Amino acid sequence: MTKYIVEGGKPLFGEVEISGAKNAAVAIIPAALMVNGVCRIENVPQISDVTLLLQILEELGASVRSINRHTVEIDCTRVRSARTNYDLCQKIRASYYLIGALLARFGEAEVAMPGGCWFGGVRPIDQHVKGFSALGASVTMRGGFIYAKAAQRRLKGASVYLDVVSVGTTMNVMMAAVTAEGSTVIENAAREPHIVDLANFLNSMGANIRGAGTDTIKIDGVPFLHGGTYAIIPDQIEAGTYMAAVAATGGQVLIKNIIPKHMDCITAKLREMGVEVEEHEDTLLVRRTEGLRKTNVKTLPYPGFPTDMQPQITTVLTLAKGTSLVTEGVWNSRYRYVDELRRMGASIQVEDKTAIVEGVENLTGAPVKAYDLRAGAAMVIAALAAHGGSEITGVQYIERGYEDIIGKLRRLGANIYAVEEVEMPAAMAG
Ligand code: EPU
Numbered sequence: 294m295t296k297y298i299v300e301g302g303k304p305l306f307g308e309v310e311i312s313g314a315k316n317a318a319v320a321i322i323p324a325a326l327m328v329n330g331v332c333r334i335e336n337v338p339q340i341s342d343v344t345l346l347l348q349i350l351e352e353l354g355a356s357v358r359s360i361n362r363h364t365v366e367i368d369c370t371r372v373r374s375a376r377t378n379y380d381l382c383q384k385i386r387a388s389y390y391l392i393g394a395l396l397a398r399f400g401e402a403e404v405a406m407p408g409g410c411w412f413g414g415v416r417p418i419d420q421h422v423k424g425f426s427a428l429g430a431s432v433t434m435r436g437g438f439i440y441a442k443a444a445q446r447r448l449k450g451a452s453v454y455l456d457v458v459s460v461g462t463t464m465n466v467m468m469a470a471v472t473a474e475g476s477t478v479i480e481n482a483a484r485e486p487h488i489v490d491l492a493n494f495l496n497s498m499g500a501n502i503r504g505a506g507t508d509t510i511k512i513d514g515v516p517f518l519h520g521g522t523y524a525i526i527p528d529q530i531e532a533g534t535y536m537a538a539v540a541a542t543g544g545q546v547l548i549k550n551i552i553p554k555h556m557d558c559i560t561a562k563l564r565e566m567g568v569e570v571e572e573h574e575d576t577l578l579v580r581r582t583e584g585l586r587k588t589n590v591k592t593l594p595y596p597g598f599p600t601d602m603q604p605q606i607t608t609v610l611t612l613a614k615g616t617s618l619v620t621e622g623v624w625n626s627r628y629r630y631v632d633e634l635r636r637m638g639a640s641i642q643v644e645d646k647t648a649i650v651e652g653v654e655n656l657t658g659a660p661v662k663a664y665d666l667r668a669g670a671a672m673v674i675a676a677l678a679a680h681g682g683s684e685i686t687g688v689q690y691i692e693r694g695y696e697d698i699i700g701k702l703r704r705l706g707a708n709i710y711a712v713e714e715v716e717m718p719a720a721m722a723g
Contacts, residue, residue, distance in 0.1 A: 295692075297685040297699070299676035300708035301658055304544030307705045311532045311550045312338040312696040313363065313525035316601075317487035319387030320464045321494045321525060322346045325367040326355070326394040327471060328498050330520025335364045337525060339696045341689070342385050349391065352378045368520075375399040379437065382407070385693075389421060389461060392441050393468035396430055400443035406434065420459045424466035427451040428473055450475030450514055458483045458594040463510070464491050471500045473514040482510045485595040486526055486555045494523045527551045530601045531695060533559040534670045536579050537605040538702070540568045541612060541678035545580040546705055553577060558598045562590055562606060566613055587615030587652060593622045604630050604671035610650045611639035612678060619648040630668035633661040637675050637683070655680050663687035666694045673698065677707055686714070 313336035323346060325332040337343060339362060347357050350367060353374060358366040375395045382388035382405035395402035407418070418439075422432045425441050428448040432441045450473045453466055463483040468491075470477035482488070484506050492505030498518040504510045532551045539546045540563055553560075553572045560570045560577070565588040571578040587610065592600040600623035610617040611634060621627050628643045635641065636659040640651035658681030663669025669691035676683035685691075688711070691698060702709050 294686070294714045295688050295711050296714050297673065297676075297688050297709055297711055299658070299673070299683045299685065301656075301677050301679035301681060301683060303677070303706060303708060304542050305539050305546050305677070305702070305705040305707060306544045308547040308549055309535050309701050309705060311527045311535070311548060312336070314338070314487055314490065314528040315340055315342060315530070315694045316460070316485070317490040317525050318343050319346060319385070320390045320468075320487065320491045321523070322350065322367070323387070323390040323394040324468055324491065324495060326350065326353070326369045326372060326391070327397045327468065327495075328518045328520055329370060331366050331368045332498065332520055333360070333364065333366045333522040335522065335524035336527075337363050337365050338528065339363070340692065340694055342387060342693045345381055345385055346387065349377055349381045349388065352381065372398075375401045376403040377405065379405045383437065386416070389418060390465055390468065392421070392425070392439060393465035396425065396441055396443060396448060396469045397472045400446040400448070402439070402441045404439050406437055406439060418461075420455055420457060420462040421465050424453045424455070424462055424479075425469060427453045428466070428469055428477065430469070447514075448473035450477040450512070452478045453480070455479065455481040460485050460488065460594075463488055467492065467502060467505070467510060467512060468495070470512040470514065471495055471502070472517065473512075475514055477512040477514070479510040479512075480508065482508050483594055484508060486529055486552070490526045497521050497523050526555075529555040530599060530667070532556060532577070533599070533602045534605050534674070534695070535701070536560075536563060536570070536577065537602070537609050538674045538677055539579045540566065540581050540585065540609045541674050543581045545578070548577045548579060549575070551575060551577060558596060559602055562588060562598060566609065585609065585613035585652070587613045587617040589618045591620040591622050597622070600624055600627065601667050603627055604667045605674055607631075607641070607648055607650060608634060608671040608674045611641065611653060611656060611675070613652040615652055617650045617652070619650060621646045629664045630671050633664070633668070633672060634675055636661055637679050639675070657681050658683040660684045660686070663690045666690045670695065673702070673709070677702070677709070
C-alpha cells in the first residue's frame with residue numbers, strides 16, 4: 294500500500310499542466326466499443342480508472358495500442374461478446390457506461406453492478422434503467438450482474454424524461470440511442486462539459502446528436518459508427534483542485550491546458566474568497582497574497598458549483614476568516630472527510646447537507662485517510678497548507694482520478710512524496 298508524506302506550510306509557485314478529463318475519458322473509452330474501425334483518442338489521462346477500462350475492453354477482445362503517454366488507439370472490430378469481466382467492472386463506477394455502449398453495439402449487455410467512490414449513501418441507477426427500458430431493453434439484476442437486452446437487435450428511439458438531473462444517465466442513454474432505430478429525446482438532461490465531450494466524440498464518429506450542453510438532447514439513430522481521431526477536453530476538476538491548493542497554501546501558479554469557461558463557477562467562488570484569478574485563452578493565473586475571506590457554496594449540476602469540488606473548497610474555507618456554509622446539492626451525503634479535517638484542527642459541524650465551517654488560523658499536520666477520490670484531494674490540500682508533517686493513507690482513491698499528482702505538486706515546490714507502506718506480518722504485529 295502506498296501512502297503520501299507531506300511536509301506542509303510552503304506556498305506553491307510555478308506551472309501545472311492539466312490532464313484530460315477523467316469523467317469524459319471514462320465514458321469515451323467504453324463508447325469506443327460502438328465504433329467499427331480504429332478509434333484514436335488523444336489527451337487520455339494516465340489514471341487507474343482509465344487503465345481498468347482499457348483492460349475491460351481488452352478482455353472483451355478489443356485491440357488497445359498505446360501510441361504515447363496520452364494517446365491510445367482502440368479497435369473493437371473483433372469484439373464478439375457483450376459479457377464483461379465481473380472483477381474488473383465492479384471496481385469502478387464508470388463501468389455502467391459499458392451497458393449503454395454494449396446495448397448500442399450488440400443489443401445486449403452483461404455488466405457487474407458498478408463500484409466506485411462511496412459517499413455514505415446509495416448511488417442508485419434507477420434512471421439508467423428507466424432510460425434503457427424506454428428504448429425497448431429489458432433490464433434485470435441477479436448475482437451481482439446487470440443484464441440488459443433489447444427486444445429486437447436494435448433499440449427503438451423514444452422520449453426519455455429524467456426525474457433527476459443525472460450525468461451518468463444522460464451519457465448512458467445518449468450512447469444507447471446513437472444506433473437505435475428512429476429518434477430519441479432526452480429531457481431534463483445534465484449539461485456537464487463531459488456530456489458535450491462525449492457527444493462531440495460520438496458525432497465525430499458518425500452519430501447524429503444535437504443539443505448536448507442543454508437540458509434537451511436529440512439523437513437521430515444511425516446504423517453504425519466509423520473510426521476517427523478525437524482529443525478529450527481538459528479536466529475541470531483537476532484544474533479546480535490545483536486552484537484550491539494555491540488558495541490554501543498561498544503562492545502563484547499558472548494552470549495550463551484548461552477551458553476557462555468550464556472554470557467559471559470555481560473561479561467566481563475563489564475570487565469571493567480574495568484569491569486573484571487572471572484568465573487567458575487556455576490558462577489561468579491563480580495568486581493568493583492575502584488572507585482568505587468566508588463565503589457560502591452550494592453544489593449543483595453544471596453550470597453550478599461542482600459537487601466534485603466540494604471537499605476541496607471546504608478545505609480552503611477552513612482557513613478563511615469567519616463562518617462559511619457549504620451545502621451539498623447533488624449527493625445525499627458527501628462529508629465523510631470532515632472528521633479527517635478535524636484531526637488537523639479544522640472547525641466544521643455538519644448538519645444534514647450543510648457543513649458549517651468556522652475558519653481557523655492554521656491547520657496542523659496529522660495522519661489522515663483518503664476515503665474517496667475527492668476527499669483524498671482535500672486531504673492533500675489540507676496537508677500542503679498545514680503546519681508540520683502529515684501522512685495520507687488510502688491514496689489509491691486519489692490515483693483513480695489525478696494523473697501524477699505527486700510529480701505535479703513537487704514541480705510547484707511542494708514537499709510531498711509517496712512511500713510504500715510495509716505491512717507487518719500478523720505474527721510480528723504483537
Ligand atoms: N441519481 C439517481 N438515480 C440514478 C442516477 C443518479 O437518483 O439512476 C441521483 C444520484 O443519487 C445523485 C444525482 O442523481 O444524487 C446525480 O448523480 P449522477 O448520476 O449525476 O452521478 P454519476 O453519473 O453517478 C458522475 C461522476 C461523479 C459526479 C457526479 C455528479 C462519473 C464516473 N462520476 O456520477 O464523479 O460526482 O456525476 O456530477 O462520471 C468524481 O469524479 O469524484 C465523481 C464521484
